[in-house]
Amino acid sequence: MPTEQEVIEQLKAALTEATEKLKEQDKILKDLAEPPGMLARLTNIIPKDATHPERLIIDERLFVLRPKNLEKVRLEIGDYLHVEKSTIGSVALIDKIELPPQPMAVMKVAEITDQGRIMLEAGDTVIPLHKNPLKGVEIGDRLVVGGPSPFLAIAIENLGKAEKHYQFNDELNINWNDVGGQAHAKAMLREAIEYPIIHADLYKSLGKKPIKGVLLEGPPGCGKTLLAKAAAGAIAKLHKSANELSGYIYIKGPEVLSKWVGEAEGTIRNLFNMARAHRQKHGYPAVVFIDECESLLSRRGTGISSDMDKTIVPAFLAELDGLNDSGAMVILATNRPDRLDPAVVREGRIDRRIRVERPNQTDSAQIFELYLKKVPTCKAPKEVASLAAEHLFSPATGLVTLRTADGDTFPFTLGHVASGAMLAGIVDRSTSLVLHEALAVSGTKRKAVMEMPLTGDHVIRATGEVHQSMLKVDHSDDIRAWAEARKTKIVGVAAYA
Missing domain, CATH: 2.40.50.140 (Nucleic acid-binding proteins)
Known part of the structure; x- marks a missing residue:
């Protein structure tokens, strides 16, 4: 049994708890009795006249008067106001609310x-x-x-x-001879863009219209951008234009995407508007080159990019379908053609698909020679290039050993994953080796070293550096592509010995 004192303490605690609950209920009742507050938008201002004071119209239907606390505050149509509605239906303006615009x-x-x-x-x-x-x-x-x-x-x-983001600003003096290798891709692209100009009479007699676009597909770094530059230069030269820069508009697909509603679609319209303006000014079509286009024109309904492609792809197709009389030549580049929306690459739109392959040994020699000719101290670029290409595909640069279903083994070398960008990097590393040799000595010896030619030994050593770095890279995709091209099945991959 609790003592008398304990009972008194329990009653005190219960009374205190009940008092707090009554206070909470009283506050709720007082809040409910207050006039309701609401957010309203100022839709009109009627200035005062001889018989009426200034009147403010909110939400297009209610009149309120300006309170004293807002007499010196500038009010504009569209401002948000805090108003209170009394129990008898009248509305009083309390204050102006600064809401950040969304x-x-x-x-x-x-x-x-x-x-x-x-x-x-x-x-x-x-x-x-x-x-x-x-x-x-x-x-x-x-x-x-x-x-x-x-x-x-x-x-x-x-x-x-927008133009600052996607107008190409470098000198555009690239021609077909500046593209090493890629004989098939160059021939296909030249046919697509040069034939309608050179053989315009035949096209007219056959009722044949120039194509609107080309898709360049292939591994990164293999010359897709260079081919597009050469195409733009070729179009300008065929029209005897000295202003080759104006005919080339370049952008990467990810640069078009934006967090702002309608921004990507607006950029697409601007690209084609620039092309049309170029056609009107210079009399020949511009080249609109969109690199990494799979990020912009991906298959609709996949859920990628929050389904932004539901509006971006139709905007692109509308502009492409609106190109009359060859207002522009559209060139898309991608290393993932499987991700593109089928409506983009159907006949009548982007209806030429050109595969840009990795360079073989002959192509590699041509590319090496192009870059070595730009090195003043390389006295025999053709010979050095031939030696470099041979070494690139030799067992000395082996990455892995492949075993086919027929039981054959094949050395998968650095040459099988080569690209134009890689070969340019090897030449750059070669010049660095010459530079380091010069820095290792001083005085007249340094001058003598600097006058020494860049040789095949420098290129082979530079290739060795690239080879070591590529040993740590996963080449599964390249091996799969190699096997598919040769219609063979790989049953084993081993470290190269």
């Missing part, structure tokens, strides 16, 4: 009026920018805008001019 879309500045009003592109028309807190906005800039509607858009961020 990003809505990316829009291009089409015009800036004499009064400084910014006009934005909206399809075939223009709409005024409601607020612009940004400085230095120019015509052509892309603005991230937000707000309750496009007609009350507020500038949030200036992304600059």
